[in-house]
Amino acid sequence: MATLQTIVLIVLISTSFGNIVKQIEGVNEAISNTVIDKIMLELYNQRQLFNERIRELEQTISSQQRTIDRHEEHNIGINKRMEDLQKQIEHCNFQKLKETTPRKAENNTPLDESIKRNLAKDDAPNNKPENTITVKSTQGLQIPNTEHFASKRIVESNVAFSAYLDHNVDHMAAGHHIVLNQVQLNDGNGYNHFTGIFTAPESGVYLFSFSIYSHFRLAIVSLSVDGVNHTDIITYPYNDHGSMSSNTIIIRVNSGQSVWLQNIVSNDGEIWNNAFQKYATFSGVLLYQ
The missing domain is CATH 2.60.120.40 (Jelly Rolls)
Structure with a gap:
């Protein structure tokens, strides 16, 4: 009788122990799944944050590129304006130089002596080309008669x-x-x-x-x-x-x-x-x- 009781007790203890082991395994599995879910959720949130940060950086880069393009266009416009101003300055300097440069005919600048000798032909009326007049001066120079050009x-x-x-x-x-x-x-x-x-x-x-x-x-x-x-x-x-x-x-x-x-x-x-x-x-x- 004692032996039967012992056997029954052993069976009960074994069954209880098996149930306890199964419960422990179930708890471990539940804990493991919970931890994994938390890790996956954290990874997903971090990925979302990274994607949002990437979009912000892309928008910043795009905005900076547009600003750079505007500056480049502005610089091109400034360079063209500078070229126009430089041309205007050169034109003004040319006009000023042309106005201040004395003309030989107005200032009576003496000609080279050799040219004077070759051109001094006061007494040679037959050598006058058509439409020319003789200036009665010591040089005896012949210059074109510009009267018929007056209307041009x-x-x-x-x-x-x-x-x-x-x-x-x-x-x-x-x-x-x-x-x-x-x-x-x-x-x-x-x-x-x-x-x-x-x-x-x-x-x-x-x-x-x-x-x-x-x-x-x-x-x-x-x-x-x-x-x-x-x-x-x-x-x-x-x-x-x-x-x-x-x-x-x-x-x-x-x-x-x-x-x-x-x-x-x-x-x-x-x-x-x-x-x-x-x-x-x-x-x-x-x-x-």
Whole structure:
């Protein structure tokens, strides 16, 4: 009987111990899963923070790049203004030098003695060329008779410009000023490549020439003097075939008047151009005063 009781007790103890072991294993598994979940949640939160930080850095870099681009454009504009100012200074210095340089004919500067001897022909009327007069002086010089030139007009100042467009212009509304931003020549500094306007530094008769190219849409461009239209050109692309047009005009422009190109159609006008294909151009030159 004692042996049976002992056996039963051992069985009960074994069963209880097995249950306890299973409970301990269940607790360990639950603890392990909880710890893993906490670690995974922490890793996920850290990843979210890293992604947010990366987005902030990307936005900062993009903003700084835009600022750099604006500064570069501003520097380009400053350099172009400095070039224009340098040309104006050189032109002013040239005009001042021309005004202050004495002329030999006005100052009666003596000629070289050998030239005097070769030119001294007071008593040789048959050797006078046509349209010349003899100056009765000790030199006996013969100079052209300029009386028949009195009606001819001359140009005292050099005024000429030429510019082109280095990019496309799209969606132009009526009245849109066309700014040809690349200058190839600007004698007299009358053309402003920031506004596309030529301001006449001298009164006189000017020759103006301009051209444009369109690839998809109609464009009608006029040459205006102080807002008054003087002549036009039109491009009419058809079936994906581009169209190019140009015009030339000679008109009188007074000093201080402004000349520019503008789109005069009411719908979307376009001009195709780039730095290598200089289709859109605007040029002018002072012919005479």
